Amino acid sequence: MPKRSQGVPLSFLMLDPGTGPLHRRLYERLREAILSGALAPRSRLPSTRTLARELGLSRGTVEEAFAQLDAEGFLERRVGSGSLVALPEHARGPRAAVARSGAMVARGAGLSRRGRRMAGDVLPPEPRDVRPFTPCLPALELFPAKAWARAVARQARALSPERMLHGEPEGFRPLREAIAAHLGPARGVRCGWRRVLVFSSTQQALDLTARLLLDEGDGVWLEEPGYLGARVAFESAGARLHPVPVDAQGLQVDTGRTRAPRARLAYVTPSHQYPLGVTMSLPRRLALLEHARASGMWVLEDDYDSEFRYATRPLAAIQGMDAAGRVLYAGTFNKVMFPSLRLAFLVVPEALVEPFAAARAATEGHVPTLPQAAMADFMDSGHYVTHLRHMRQVYSERRAALLDAWRREGNPRLRLGTAEAGMHVTAFLTEGCEDLTLLERMDARRLGARRLSPLYLGRKRQQGLVLGFSGASPAGLRVAVRELSRLLG
Numbered sequence: 001m002p003k004r005s006q007g008v009p010l011s012f013l014m015l016d017p018g019t020g021p022l023h024r025r026l027y028e029r030l031r032e033a034i035l036s037g038a039l040a041p042r043s044r045l046p047s048t049r050t051l052a053r054e055l056g057l058s059r060g061t062v063e064e065a066f067a068q069l070d071a072e073g074f075l076e077r078r079v080g081s082g083s084l085v086a087l088p089e090h091a092r093g094p095r096a097a098v099a100r101s102g103a104m105v106a107r108g109a110g111l112s113r114r115g116r117r118m119a120g121d122v123l124p125p126e127p128r129d130v131r132p133f134t135p136c137l138p139a140l141e142l143f144p145a146k147a148w149a150r151a152v153a154r155q156a157r158a159l160s161p162e163r164m165l166h167g168e169p170e171g172f173r174p175l176r177e178a179i180a181a182h183l184g185p186a187r188g189v190r191c192g193w194r195r196v197l198v199f200s201s202t203q204q205a206l207d208l209t210a211r212l213l214l215d216e217g218d219g220v221w222l223e224e225p226g227y228l229g230a231r232v233a234f235e236s237a238g239a240r241l242h243p244v245p246v247d248a249q250g251l252q253v254d255t256g257r258t259r260a261p262r263a264r265l266a267y268v269t270p271s272h273q274y275p276l277g278v279t280m281s282l283p284r285r286l287a288l289l290e291h292a293r294a295s296g297m298w299v300l301e302d303d304y305d306s307e308f309r310y311a312t313r314p315l316a317a318i319q320g321m322d323a324a325g326r327v328l329y330a331g332t333f334n335k336v337m338f339p340s341l342r343l344a345f346l347v348v349p350e351a352l353v354e355p356f357a358a359a360r361a362a363t364e365g366h367v368p369t370l371p372q373a374a375m376a377d378f379m380d381s382g383h384y385v386t387h388l389r390h391m392r393q394v395y396s397e398r399r400a401a402l403l404d405a406w407r408r409e410g411n412p413r414l415r416l417g418t419a420e421a422g423m424h425v426t427a428f429l430t431e432g433c434e435d436l437t438l439l440e441r442m443d444a445r446r447l448g449a450r451r452l453s454p455l456y457l458g459r460k461r462q463q464g465l466v467l468g469f470s471g472a473s474p475a476g477l478r479v480a481v482r483e484l485s486r487l488l489g
């Protein structure tokens with residue numbers, strides 16, 4: 001029989017084995033009971049001595065839990081009168097009401113049109129662990145952590161009162177200078193450091209670009225298939241999305257001109273198209289720039305992993321060919337360094353520098369200064385370029401291991417696409433196979449990967465997988481290939 005004391009049932013207070021201090025677990029159990037209505041208003045709790053004896057706890061443990069509840073207003077404690085539940089009825093609601101409220105919000109009640117659009121497109125969760133086939137995952141075990149730690153320590157020791165203030169909305173100047181100096185020779189980008197803005201992610205840069213350059217109903221060219229994060233950013237801004245097919249030469253510019261000649265912006269990944277992996281040909285690049293110049297369209301070039309090219313040298317960015325000032329160039333350090341670094345950048349035309357800086361100050365504010373300073377130090381000391389070259393060699397070996405393993409043991413129900421650059425390869429399923437079912441089975445075996453079909457905006461959707469190879473060792477990739485081949489049957 002459950003013990004009772006002063007009319008209050010104690011069975012629900014029995015603490016299950018778990019982690020954390022006992023007084024904290026008791027406090028949380030009592031608070032939940034008060035909020036849910038299990039302990040009614042003005043009901044009297046047992047004394048700390050009685051409760052400690054009946055729960056098998058020390059009196060000090062119970063006293064500490066009661067003191068915390070008293071400090072937060074859940075209990076009213078009086079000498080000689082004991083402890084009463086102090087939270088009035090109107091200050092809480094039954095669990096069912098809370099659940100109904102949550103369900104209403106989940107269905108979109110009370111959200112703006114923009115909010116409903118944002119809630120409607122859900123990006124896949126970022127990986128929380130290292131799994132074979134996870135796309136765009138760096139070789140974290142090979143990261144030069146000691147060199148990075150030294151850069152962080154140097155900048156932490158140099159942290160002056162001025163650097164402790166709010167940073168510049170455009171970003172930390174030494175990092176902007178280092179980015180501009182790197183992009184010229186490495187990517188053929190033409191810019192001074194003033195045109196570089198620092199963000200925490202490419203997604204953040206896309207969102208600000210959409211808010212600044214697009215009005216409700218403006219047309220946007222999106223690669224088909226293409227990056228889901230771009231779709232979320234532009235659709236959330238109220239843009240009309242026009243899927244433009246991608247073939248072996250990249251974006252079909254003529255199709256885009258036919259379908260949406262007055263589009264306000266085109267989003268492209270020309271050096272290494274996501275997810276198909278193709279490269280936009282020179283005639284198509286020139287055609288895109290000419291259309292942008294003639295129509296006044298903006299071009300947002302996302303250069304997310306194009307420095308990893310294996311057959312030839314990395315191709316120059318479209319931005320370096322732009323004479324009309326219509327191209328914005330986005331890049332990230334999170335895929336070269338490590339995902340939690342949260343540093344990306346956007347190079348904007350001269351005419352957009354001041355508007356972007358003002359909007360940055362009014363919205364996100366700025367990226368924390370210390371990681372920016374450490375990144376600038378890491379680049380200036382030469383460690384970044386050295387690490388980049390090393391990773392290019394490592395990923396080339398891992399790509400070769402994946403392709404070789406698939407040739408030897410791959411299942412014909414899955415056909416690998418081009419893999420001349422980047423950190424992933426797209427694989428296409430034969431007719432009758434669904435990527436959702438396959439990915440669920442892969443997740444159960446911790447194989448990572450992402451589905452291809454959600455990356456299509458139109459009705460015709462190719463079933464397939466986006467398979468990463470950069471985050472797993474050659475041996476790990478060979479094992480993963482055998483496992484995936486067995487799952488396909």
